[in-house]
Amino acid sequence: MLAGGAGSLALYTVTAHPAHAELLIPDVVFKAMVDRMGDRTFSESGDNIAFTLPTHAETGLSVPATVSVPNSPMTQADHITSLHMFTELNPQPYVADYYLTPRCGKAEITTRIRLARSQFVYAGAIRSDGTAWITAFYITVNLGACAADIFLPDAAEAVRRRQLEGG
Amino acid sequence: MAEVRVAVPPTARKGEVIEIKTLVSHPMDNGFLLDYGGRMIPRWIINRFEVEYNGEMVFSADWHVSISTNPYLIFYTVATETGQLDFKWYDDNGEIYTHTAEITVT
Numbered sequence: 576m577l578a579g580g581a582g583s584l585a586l587y588t589v590t591a592h593p594a595h596a597e598l599l600i601p602d603v604v605f606k607a608m609v610d611r612m613g614d615r616t617f618s619e620s621g622d623n624i625a626f627t628l629p630t631h632a633e634t635g636l637s638v639p640a641t642v643s644v645p646n647s648p649m650t651q652a653d654h655i656t657s658l659h660m661f662t663e664l665n666p667q668p669y670v671a672d673y674y675l676t677p678r679c680g681k682a683e684i685t686t687r688i689r690l691a692r693s694q695f696v697y698a699g700a701i702r703s704d705g706t707a708w709i710t711a712f713y714i715t716v717n718l719g720a721c722a723a724d725i726f727l728p729d730a731a732e733a734v735r736r737r738q739l740e741g742g
Numbered sequence: 743m744a745e746v747r748v749a750v751p752p753t754a755r756k757g758e759v760i761e762i763k764t765l766v767s768h769p770m771d772n773g774f775l776l777d778y779g780g781r782m783i784p785r786w787i788i789n790r791f792e793v794e795y796n797g798e799m800v801f802s803a804d805w806h807v808s809i810s811t812n813p814y815l816i817f818y819t820v821a822t823e824t825g826q827l828d829f830k831w832y833d834d835n836g837e838i839y840t841h842t843a844e845i846t847v848t
Contacts, residue, residue: 611804637810662808666774669806673817678800680759680820687810689772 598711604661604697607668611659612699612707620708622646626698628712635690635716642673642698643683644708649675655682657701664694691719744768744788748829750843754821762793764815766831766839772807788813788839790832796825821847 598619600608608617627641642658649655654677660670673684682700690696693715700708749763766788773785785807793801800819819827824847831839 660808665808666772667807670808671806672804674802674804676800678795678798678820678822679818681818683816683818684803685814685816687814689808689810 598709600697600709600711601663601695603668604663604695607661608659608697608699608709611661611669611672612657612701615701615705615707617699617707617709620698620700620710623708624698624700624710626696626710626712628696628714630713631715631717632690633717635692635719637687638690638714638716639685640688640696641683641685642700643681644700644702645683647682647702649677649680649682651677652703654679654703655700656703658682658684659699659701660688661697661699662688662690662694663697665689665691670696690714690716692716744831744833744837744839746829746831746839746841748841748843750827750845752844753846753848756821756823756847758821759818760821760845761816761818762827764791764829764841765812767812768831768833768839770807770809770811770813774807786834788831788833790830791815792830792832793817793819794828794830795819796823797828821845823847 623644625643625645628638632638642660644655647655655675657675658673661668662670670688671686675682695711695713697709697711745767747765751760754760768788769786771783771786775783777783787805787807789805791803792799801817827843827845829841
């Protein structure tokens, strides 16, 4: 259930999993989730989603990411219909949407993503009964992928500013 | 033309979950970068990926600009019957890259 997010509030919270803290979702990511996953009730995934990323990446150009729902039986009655990834601070919040069928046999995908800077990356999964799970992972990135500014004349300044920002 | 590399096990037991690895050489220009002359490089990415197993769609994906250059993907499917897997990648310029893999199920 949504708790908050009215008016100018920039953060949304989703239902807390009993074993986990509440997840705060920035406005931009929440809008992307509604756009790609539909206007539905999002719940904190707890142990349902296994979202595997390195905790630190030297560059954000190519970061391996695995999203899986290890406990899903992937039968006609109970399977994962889609897996999603979103980022908070990339120029666009969308990363990828994967549409699965029971014939996949295993709800898992591995890919490589771009990250502009240190940030939270979000993963979502939709189950065949309509349940939507969300999880987040914080990754630190030394040099971002959208490094247009490092090719400009004030590259040194841009890199210094980036480091100050912690990105 | 993008070069496509796909790894599908040539044989599998019926009902076995097989791992499929795909790699496409594609620049995946995200539209935010400048070239050395300071001009914007236009967006050019693969935005859609589809897999059909003997004509039935088993897996598909929508990709956005945050997918890396030379997109790499591992996913799984159940080996149900002998036949072929058709892979299709669609890019922004309307090009379609295809690959077909044969699989023998015993």
